[in-house]
Amino acid sequence: KQEVTQIPAALSVPEGENLVLNCSFTDSAIYNLQWFRQDPGKGLTSLLLIQSSQREQTSGRLNASLDKSSGRSTLYIAASQPGDSATYLCAVRVYNAGNMLTFGGGTRLMVKP
Amino acid sequence: NAGVTQTPKFRILKIGQSMTLQCTQDMNHNYMYWYRQDPGMGLKLIYYSVGAGITDKGEVPNGYNVSRSTTEDFPLRLELAAPSQTSVYFCASRSTGESGKLFFGSGTQLSVL
Numbered sequence: 001k002q003e004v005t006q007i008p009a010a011l012s013v014p015e016g017e018n019l020v021l022n023c024s025f026t027d028s029a030i031y032n033l034q035w036f037r038q039d040p041g042k043g044l045t046s047l048l049l050i051q052s053s054q055r056e057q058t059s060g061r062l063n064a065s066l067d068k069s070s071g072r073s074t075l076y077i078a079a080s081q082p083g084d085s086a087t088y089l090c091a092v093r094v095y096n097a098g099n100m101l102t103f104g105g106g107t108r109l110m111v112k113p
Numbered sequence: 114n115a116g117v118t119q120t121p122k123f124r125i126l127k128i129g130q131s132m133t134l135q136c137t138q139d140m141n142h143n144y145m146y147w148y149r150q151d152p153g154m155g156l157k158l159i160y161y162s163v164g165a166g167i168t169d170k171g172e173v174p175n176g177y178n179v180s181r182s183t184t185e186d187f188p189l190r191l192e193l194a195a196p197s198q199t200s201v202y203f204c205a206s207r208s209t210g211e212s213g214k215l216f217f218g219s220g221t222q223l224s225v226l
Contacts, residue, residue, distance in 0.1 A: 004155070034215065043117075043203055043217040044156075089155060091215075100146070100171065101215060103155035 002027045002094050006104035013080055014112050021075040021107045023090035028068045031093040034101070035064050035075050038087045047088075048075070080111045115139050119204050119218035126194040126225045134189040134221050136204030144207045145187040146215075147171075147179065149200040156203065162187055194225045 003026045013019050023033070032051045036044040048057045048064040050073070056065040063076040073090055087108045091101040117138045126132055138145065143164045148156040158171030162181040176198055178190045187206075191198060202221045207213040 009153075036217075041220075041222075043219040044205075044215075046214045046216070049214050091156075100158055100161060101156075103148075103157075105153070105155040 002030075002092060002102045004090060004092055004102050004104040006088075006090060006107050008107060009105065010108040010110075012110045012112065015080060015082060017080050017111075019077050019080055019109075021077070021088050021090075021109070023073040023075070023104055025071045025073075025092045025102075027094065028071055029095055030068065031095065033064075033066055033073050033090060033092050035062075035073075036089045036091065038089060038106070040086075044089065077109075080109075082111050082113050085110050117204055117206055117216050117218035119202075119221050121221060122219065123222045124224070126191075126223065128194060128196065128225060130194050131190070131192050132194070132223075134191075134202055134204075134223075136187045136189065136218060137185050138187075138204075138206040138216070139185065140206060140208070140216065141184060142206035142213075142216075143184065143209050144213070145181065146205045147177070147187070147189045148203045148205065149173065150203060150220075151200050159189065159202075191223075196225050199223060199225045 005024045034049045035047045038044045050057045050066040061078040066073045087106045089106040091103045120135045146161045147159040157173045160179040162168045204218040207215045
């Protein structure tokens with residue numbers, strides 16, 4: 001059974017700092033990996049999707065990397081801003097009948113002005 | 114496009130009551146999912162559907178039922194509400210294919226008292 005772990009569970013940084021969020025998964029047989037952002041009381045918004053054949057994806061100040069062999073992904077946020085404060089979740093899409101996503105527990109990020 | 118629309122946003126039920134959470138999407142996506150999210154936890158898959166007329170169980174299906182009579186709609190039914198079903202429920206959809214991103218609704222916060 002695929003298990004996804006995100007460490008740390010919570011992170012507080014000063015504005016302007018570069019930071020890395022970590023995601024690990026137990027089974028490397030994945031289609032892809034997605035990073036999501038969730039604001040309090042809201043749904044999830046997809047940030048980046050990395051296919052299993054790719055090593056990284058970039059969008060603005062965000063860069064996500066994928067190392068399937070080691071079962072790890074990182075989300076790099078450059079020059080963090082208070083508006084980046086949210087919970088970040090990673091999810092892996094596995095090979096099964098419904099191509100279901102398995103989610104990590106999330107990292108709650110607070111960027112202080 | 115409205116994307117994925119969920120109703121209601123909030124609901125309080127008494128133990129033993131029944132209700133249906135509505136979900137509709139206007140993106141012509143074949144795949145639809147119901148997740149629940151408990152405080153501080155990741156998302157757990159309840160049921161999913163790969164197309165109209167086809168549904169299957171996820172990780173935590175007990176106490177729930179679904180139907181998929183059209184591509185657009187994927188309602189989730191709670192027959193006999195229990196306190197353990199207090200949670201935030203998210204509906205999601207994605208297109209067919211390896212690169213399909215997952216799109217989420219804004220969620221339904223349900224309390225069973």
